[in-house]
Amino acid sequence: MYDVLIGVGLDDESRATAQAEAVVDLPGDSDEVTAHLCHVFQDNPEGASVHQLGAVRRAREILEDAGVNCVHHEASGDPGEELIAAADAADVDLICVSGRKRSPAGKAVFGSTTQTVVLNADRPVLTVPVSAKD
Secondary structure: OEEEEEEOOOOOHHHHHHHHHHHHOOOOOHHHEEEEEEEEEOOOOOOOOHHHOHHHHHHHHHHHHOOOEEEEEEEEOOHHHHHHHHHHHHOOOEEEEOOOOOOHHHHHHHOOHHHHHHHHOOOOEEEOOOOOOO
16 A cells, blocks of 8 residues: 655646646556545635545546545645645655746745645655646
């Protein structure tokens, strides 16, 4: 069994799709992989659930169609820190993230979830680019 935590952003269907496809393409049998789909809410006044997010649903469809088992995680707080905490709690083998293009000033002001995960995780991190067609 191989466990992968996939950090899914809000309304980031193209990134979530690219991440799901990357997990499907990992070596080995898909039915021996469990994908932990995780979204970190920063502002959730309506009490939405990770199950309601379109990006999570689309990623789950791709993964399940390939035979990958899926579970859901949600958290609140700083996305980078919470993704690492979720990876630790689930004791996953790999964290899968997908960054977005930001200027150096944008990274300095807003931070970068992908950068936080890459620099602070104590397990392998797979960074997935969004397809050029998106």
